[in-house]
Amino acid sequence: MTMSFTQQMITIAMIVLGTMLTRFLPFMIFPSDKPTPTYVQYLGKVLPSAVIGLLIVYCFKDVSLLSGSRGIPELIGAAAVALLHFWKKNMLLSIAGGTIIYMILVQWVFN
Amino acid sequence: MLNLYGIKLVTEDVNHVTKRDHIWSACRAAFPYTVPILAGFVFLGIAYGIYMNSLGFNAIYPIIMSFAIFAGSMEFVAANLLLAAFNPTNALFLTLMVNARHLFYGISMLDKYRGTGRKKFYLIYGLCDESFSINCTVNVPKDIDKGWFMFFVTLFNHFYWVIGAAIGGVFGSFVRFNTEGLDFVMTALFVVIFIEQWMKEKKHHSALAGLGLSAVSLIIFGGNHFIIPAMLAILGVLTVLRKPLEKAEVTV
Numbered sequence: 001m002t003m004s005f006t007q008q009m010i011t012i013a014m015i016v017l018g019t020m021l022t023r024f025l026p027f028m029i030f031p032s033d034k035p036t037p038t039y040v041q042y043l044g045k046v047l048p049s050a051v052i053g054l055l056i057v058y059c060f061k062d063v064s065l066l067s068g069s070r071g072i073p074e075l076i077g078a079a080a081v082a083l084l085h086f087w088k089k090n091m092l093l094s095i096a097g098g099t100i101i102y103m104i105l106v107q108w109v110f111n
Numbered sequence: 112m113l114n115l116y117g118i119k120l121v122t123e124d125v126n127h128v129t130k131r132d133h134i135w136s137a138c139r140a141a142f143p144y145t146v147p148i149l150a151g152f153v154f155l156g157i158a159y160g161i162y163m164n165s166l167g168f169n170a171i172y173p174i175i176m177s178f179a180i181f182a183g184s185m186e187f188v189a190a191n192l193l194l195a196a197f198n199p200t201n202a203l204f205l206t207l208m209v210n211a212r213h214l215f216y217g218i219s220m221l222d223k224y225r226g227t228g229r230k231k232f233y234l235i236y237g238l239c240d241e242s243f244s245i246n247c248t249v250n251v252p253k254d255i256d257k258g259w260f261m262f263f264v265t266l267f268n269h270f271y272w273v274i275g276a277a278i279g280g281v282f283g284s285f286v287r288f289n290t291e292g293l294d295f296v297m298t299a300l301f302v303v304i305f306i307e308q309w310m311k312e313k314k315h316h317s318a319l320a321g322l323g324l325s326a327v328s329l330i331i332f333g334g335n336h337f338i339i340p341a342m343l344a345i346l347g348v349l350t351v352l353r354k355p356l357e358k359a360e361v362t363v
Contacts, residue, residue, distance in 0.1 A: 002194070002195070002196055002197070003193060003196075003197050004197075007197040008193055010197075010199050011189075011192055011193055011197065011199060011202050012175070012176060012179065012180070012189065012193075014199045014200075014202040014203045014206065015176075015180055015185060015189050015192070015202055015203075015206045016179050016180055017203060017206075018202070018203045018204075018205075018206025018207045018210060019180055019181075019182045019185060019206055019210050019213070020236065021207065022206075022207060022210040022211060022212075022213035022214055022217075023210075023213045023216070023217060023235050023236065023238045024217070024235055025214060025217065026214055026217025026218045026220075026221060027217055027221065027224070027231075027235055030218075030221055032221070032224075032225045032226075036221055036222075039350075039353070040218060040221070041221075041222070042353055042356075042357060043218050043219075043346075043349065044218050044219050044220075044221050044222055046316075046317040046349050046352075046356060047215050047218055047219045047317070047345075047349070048219045048247045048248065048308065048317075049305075049308050049309075049312060049315075049317040049318035049321060050215075050317045050318065050320050050321025050324075050345045050349065051212065051215045051216065051219065051243075051321060051345075052244055052248070052301060052304055052305045052308060052318070052321065053305060053318055053319070053320070053321025053322035053323075053325060054212065054215075054321050054322075054325040054338075054341055054342070054345065055212075055240055055244065055301045056298065056301045056302060056305055056322065056325075057322065057325035057326050057328075057329055057337075057341070058212075058240075058325070058338070059297060059298035059301060060298075060329070061329060061334035061335075061337065062334055073292075074295075074298070077295055077298070077299070078298065078299075078302050081298075081299045081302045081303060082302055082306060085302070085303050085306050085307075086306065091147070091303050091307075092146060092147065094299065094302075094303050095147045095296060095299040095300055095303055098295070098299040098302070099292070099293065099295045099296045099299050102292050102295040102299075103291065103292035103293060103295070105292070106291055106292040107291050107292060
């Protein structure tokens with residue numbers, strides 16, 4: 001380890017500070033006792049759907065289409081979750097079912 | 112006077128009990144929604160703890176970091192930062208970039224966190240991907256206090272993550288079963304929440320823009336650099352679409 005204990009603590013404190021800045025900033029810029037600009041209100045309404053789309057893609061960020069299993073188990077797993085959910089509409093069943101299918105794929109089929 | 116005081120005491124006691132019931136029912140209502148995260152976070156937390164253990168860090172590091180930072184992907188990056196040369200400015204800017212997506216969570220939750228009192232500080236502090244996706248999309252039952260519901264979702268998630276990291280950090284070298292692929296539980300959770308949101312809304316412009324622009328951005332910029340371009344593209348498209356979408360009265 002190249003860092004001293006104090007330096008490690010400062011580094012961790014910086015990461016905490018950075019994370020908290022990204023979380024608190026919108027609430028500091030638009031305090032609840034003042035009217036929020038309509039543009040920001042609009043964003044607050046439409047952003048959630050887009051951000052959850054972004055989060056799904058974020059989960060695939062380490063998948064390579066050109067090597068290894070080429071993202072096939074990930075796609076099959078996600079499709080299984082979606083089908084199960086449209087069919088039974090049971091959150092836990094869809095998540096557990098899709099995850100088990102994915103685990104079988106990566107452990108036995110695409111290993 | 113004494114009698115009046117007695118009555119006052121009784122009513123205070125009743126208020127106290129109802130408030131406790133109130134909190135307890137919010138706690139029980141919140142728990143089922145966090146079960147997938149229990150599985151995902153304990154597993155990922157253990158993976159994180161094992162990773163830190165393998166880098167030679169004492170178990171106290173993953174415990175403190177999972178508690179204080181509470182942002183999964185950044186904590187894996189943090190492990191590498193701790194092994195590199197000391198550069199606090201770099202650490203700060205890297206964190207701001209990796210966690211920039213939280214800005215969107217904050218904007219989406221401005222309204223939902225309104226009127227939650229002192230809990231608001233913790234709600235913002237614990238605004239991770241998973242707490243955001245649940246609190247932002249779930250329809251809290253009418254008789255349940257929304258503030259406490261969101262508080263418990265956040266608290267449970269925080270707790271799972273720290274417990275996982277602690278188990279991984281302490282027993283890291285003993286875990287010996289094939290958990291490969293279990294982390295897919297997080298992806299599955301987001302897919303389910305995306306579909307739930309999809310079925311609730313009338314227009315799908317935003318959902319499609321989020322999915323499509325992020326995917327294009329990932330292909331162009333690669334896994335480590337795609338988030339900020341994706342966020343800018345989403346912001347741009349949603350700004351252009353403001354007029355038609357506001358006409359359609361998007362219900363979220």
